[in-house]
Amino acid sequence: MPLLSRWFVRTSLIYLCLGFLIGGALLWSRAIGHTGVIWRLLPVHVAWLLFGWMMQLAMGVAYWIMPKSAAPETAERPLTELAWASYASLNLSLLVLALSAAEGHFFGALRPASGALLGLSVLFYAAHLWPRIRAVTQAQGASR
Numbered sequence: 095m096p097l098l099s100r101w102f103v104r105t106s107l108i109y110l111c112l113g114f115l116i117g118g119a120l121l122w123s124r125a126i127g128h129t130g131v132i133w134r135l136l137p138v139h140v141a142w143l144l145f146g147w148m149m150q151l152a153m154g155v156a157y158w159i160m161p162k163s164a165a166p167e168t169a170e171r172p173l174t175e176l177a178w179a180s181y182a183s184l185n186l187s188l189l190v191l192a193l194s195a196a197e198g199h200f201f202g203a204l205r206p207a208s209g210a211l212l213g214l215s216v217l218f219y220a221a222h223l224w225p226r227i228r229a230v231t232q233a234q235g236a237s238r
Protein backbone atom coordinates (compact mmCIF):
# COMPACT_ATOMS: atom_id res chain seq x y z
CA MET A 95 0.00 0.00 0.00
CA PRO A 96 1.50 3.39 -0.99
CA LEU A 97 2.46 5.94 1.66
CA LEU A 98 -0.37 8.36 0.87
CA SER A 99 -2.98 5.57 1.12
CA ARG A 100 -1.64 4.67 4.55
CA TRP A 101 -1.99 8.29 5.64
CA PHE A 102 -5.53 8.50 4.26
CA VAL A 103 -6.64 5.24 5.85
CA ARG A 104 -5.00 5.77 9.24
CA THR A 105 -6.32 9.33 9.46
CA SER A 106 -9.80 8.06 8.53
CA LEU A 107 -9.64 5.59 11.42
CA ILE A 108 -8.81 8.44 13.79
CA TYR A 109 -11.87 10.35 12.56
CA LEU A 110 -13.98 7.20 12.98
CA CYS A 111 -13.02 7.02 16.66
CA LEU A 112 -13.39 10.77 17.28
CA GLY A 113 -16.69 10.97 15.36
CA PHE A 114 -18.15 8.08 17.39
CA LEU A 115 -16.91 9.71 20.60
CA ILE A 116 -18.71 12.94 19.75
CA GLY A 117 -21.83 10.95 18.74
CA GLY A 118 -21.72 9.14 22.08
CA ALA A 119 -21.35 12.45 23.93
CA LEU A 120 -24.35 13.85 22.04
CA LEU A 121 -26.45 10.80 22.87
CA TRP A 122 -25.41 10.98 26.51
CA SER A 123 -26.19 14.67 26.64
CA ARG A 124 -29.67 13.99 25.25
CA ALA A 125 -30.21 11.14 27.72
CA ILE A 126 -29.54 13.42 30.69
CA GLY A 127 -31.70 16.17 29.21
CA HIS A 128 -28.81 18.50 28.56
CA THR A 129 -29.00 20.65 25.45
CA GLY A 130 -25.94 22.77 26.10
CA VAL A 131 -22.74 23.64 24.37
CA ILE A 132 -21.94 20.07 23.27
CA TRP A 133 -24.58 20.39 20.54
CA ARG A 134 -22.35 22.90 18.80
CA LEU A 135 -20.37 19.80 17.87
CA LEU A 136 -23.18 18.22 15.84
CA PRO A 137 -21.83 19.52 12.48
CA VAL A 138 -18.37 18.32 13.51
CA HIS A 139 -19.79 14.86 14.29
CA VAL A 140 -21.45 14.70 10.87
CA ALA A 141 -18.48 16.03 8.87
CA TRP A 142 -15.87 13.95 10.68
CA LEU A 143 -17.84 10.77 10.05
CA LEU A 144 -19.00 11.49 6.50
CA PHE A 145 -15.87 13.17 5.16
CA GLY A 146 -13.18 12.34 7.71
CA TRP A 147 -14.04 8.66 7.97
CA MET A 148 -16.07 7.47 4.97
CA MET A 149 -14.85 9.72 2.18
CA GLN A 150 -11.25 9.67 3.38
CA LEU A 151 -11.23 5.86 3.58
CA ALA A 152 -12.56 5.62 0.01
CA MET A 153 -9.98 8.16 -1.19
CA GLY A 154 -7.13 6.22 0.39
CA VAL A 155 -8.19 2.87 -1.04
CA ALA A 156 -8.95 4.32 -4.49
CA TYR A 157 -5.52 6.01 -4.61
CA TRP A 158 -4.01 2.58 -4.03
CA ILE A 159 -6.07 0.32 -6.32
CA MET A 160 -6.94 2.43 -9.36
CA PRO A 161 -4.76 1.86 -12.44
CA LYS A 162 -1.51 3.68 -11.85
CA SER A 163 -1.55 5.51 -15.12
CA ALA A 164 -3.39 5.92 -18.40
CA ALA A 165 -0.32 4.42 -20.04
CA PRO A 166 -0.10 0.77 -18.93
CA GLU A 167 3.68 0.68 -19.34
CA THR A 168 4.15 3.51 -16.83
CA ALA A 169 4.65 2.30 -13.29
CA GLU A 170 4.37 5.67 -11.57
CA ARG A 171 1.18 7.40 -10.47
CA PRO A 172 0.95 10.84 -12.15
CA LEU A 173 0.26 14.14 -10.35
CA THR A 174 0.90 12.75 -6.87
CA GLU A 175 1.36 16.32 -5.58
CA LEU A 176 -2.33 16.92 -6.29
CA ALA A 177 -3.31 13.86 -4.27
CA TRP A 178 -1.16 15.01 -1.34
CA ALA A 179 -2.68 18.49 -1.61
CA SER A 180 -6.11 16.88 -1.49
CA TYR A 181 -5.17 14.99 1.68
CA ALA A 182 -3.82 18.16 3.29
CA SER A 183 -6.78 20.37 2.43
CA LEU A 184 -9.33 17.73 3.47
CA ASN A 185 -7.80 17.38 6.91
CA LEU A 186 -7.21 21.09 7.32
CA SER A 187 -10.88 21.60 6.42
CA LEU A 188 -11.99 19.16 9.13
CA LEU A 189 -9.79 20.82 11.77
CA VAL A 190 -10.97 24.30 10.79
CA LEU A 191 -14.57 23.06 11.08
CA ALA A 192 -13.87 21.90 14.64
CA LEU A 193 -12.42 25.34 15.47
CA SER A 194 -15.51 26.98 14.00
CA ALA A 195 -17.63 25.24 16.64
CA ALA A 196 -16.02 27.38 19.34
CA GLU A 197 -17.94 30.34 20.75
CA GLY A 198 -17.34 33.73 19.17
CA HIS A 199 -17.72 35.60 15.92
CA PHE A 200 -14.16 34.90 14.77
CA PHE A 201 -14.57 31.13 15.10
CA GLY A 202 -18.01 31.13 13.48
CA ALA A 203 -16.55 32.91 10.47
CA LEU A 204 -14.20 29.98 9.92
CA ARG A 205 -16.99 27.73 8.66
CA PRO A 206 -16.97 29.00 5.04
CA ALA A 207 -13.18 28.56 5.02
CA SER A 208 -13.67 24.95 6.02
CA GLY A 209 -16.19 24.45 3.21
CA ALA A 210 -13.83 26.03 0.69
CA LEU A 211 -10.97 23.76 1.77
CA LEU A 212 -13.23 20.72 1.46
CA GLY A 213 -14.21 21.78 -2.05
CA LEU A 214 -10.56 22.28 -2.98
CA SER A 215 -9.71 18.85 -1.65
CA VAL A 216 -12.35 17.22 -3.83
CA LEU A 217 -11.15 19.15 -6.89
CA PHE A 218 -7.49 18.22 -6.28
CA TYR A 219 -8.43 14.58 -5.84
CA ALA A 220 -10.58 14.42 -8.97
CA ALA A 221 -7.85 16.16 -10.99
CA HIS A 222 -5.33 13.62 -9.74
CA LEU A 223 -7.45 10.52 -10.38
CA TRP A 224 -9.14 11.48 -13.64
CA PRO A 225 -6.17 10.65 -15.93
CA ARG A 226 -5.72 7.30 -14.20
CA ILE A 227 -9.16 6.00 -15.18
CA ARG A 228 -8.86 3.62 -18.09
CA ALA A 229 -10.00 0.19 -19.19
CA VAL A 230 -7.84 -2.64 -17.89
CA THR A 231 -7.51 -5.58 -20.29
CA GLN A 232 -7.71 -9.23 -19.25
CA ALA A 233 -4.05 -9.67 -20.14
CA GLN A 234 -3.29 -7.24 -17.34
CA GLY A 235 -5.14 -9.42 -14.85
CA ALA A 236 -8.56 -7.83 -14.55
CA SER A 237 -11.95 -8.69 -16.01
CA ARG A 238 -13.85 -6.17 -18.12
Ligand code: HEM
Nearest residue numbers: 113114115116117118119120121124136139140143144147
Ligand atom coordinates in the same frame (compact mmCIF):
# COMPACT_ATOMS: atom_id res chain seq x y z
C1 HEM B 1 -20.55 6.44 10.33
C2 HEM B 1 -21.26 6.73 11.40
C3 HEM B 1 -22.18 7.93 11.55
C4 HEM B 1 -22.58 8.87 10.64
C5 HEM B 1 -22.24 8.98 9.16
C6 HEM B 1 -23.44 9.78 11.35
C7 HEM B 1 -24.08 10.86 10.77
C8 HEM B 1 -25.02 11.63 11.40
C9 HEM B 1 -25.89 12.58 10.75
C10 HEM B 1 -25.92 12.86 9.23
C11 HEM B 1 -26.66 13.14 11.69
C12 HEM B 1 -27.80 14.12 11.46
C13 HEM B 1 -27.37 15.52 11.74
C14 HEM B 1 -28.53 16.48 11.57
O1 HEM B 1 -29.68 16.08 11.66
O2 HEM B 1 -28.23 17.65 11.34
C15 HEM B 1 -26.27 12.57 12.97
C16 HEM B 1 -26.84 12.93 14.17
C17 HEM B 1 -26.53 12.31 15.35
N1 HEM B 1 -25.65 11.27 15.55
FE1 HEM B 1 -24.55 10.39 14.16
N2 HEM B 1 -23.51 9.41 12.67
C18 HEM B 1 -22.78 8.27 12.83
C19 HEM B 1 -22.57 7.57 14.01
C20 HEM B 1 -23.07 7.93 15.23
C21 HEM B 1 -22.80 7.25 16.47
C22 HEM B 1 -21.94 5.98 16.60
C23 HEM B 1 -23.48 7.92 17.45
C24 HEM B 1 -23.57 7.63 18.92
C25 HEM B 1 -22.72 6.90 19.58
C26 HEM B 1 -24.18 9.03 16.83
C27 HEM B 1 -24.94 9.96 17.49
C28 HEM B 1 -25.66 10.95 16.89
C29 HEM B 1 -26.57 11.86 17.60
C30 HEM B 1 -26.89 11.85 19.07
C31 HEM B 1 -27.11 12.71 16.62
C32 HEM B 1 -28.12 13.83 16.84
C33 HEM B 1 -29.50 13.26 16.55
C34 HEM B 1 -30.55 14.35 16.66
O3 HEM B 1 -30.32 15.47 16.22
O4 HEM B 1 -31.59 14.02 17.16
N3 HEM B 1 -23.89 9.00 15.48
N4 HEM B 1 -25.27 11.66 12.77
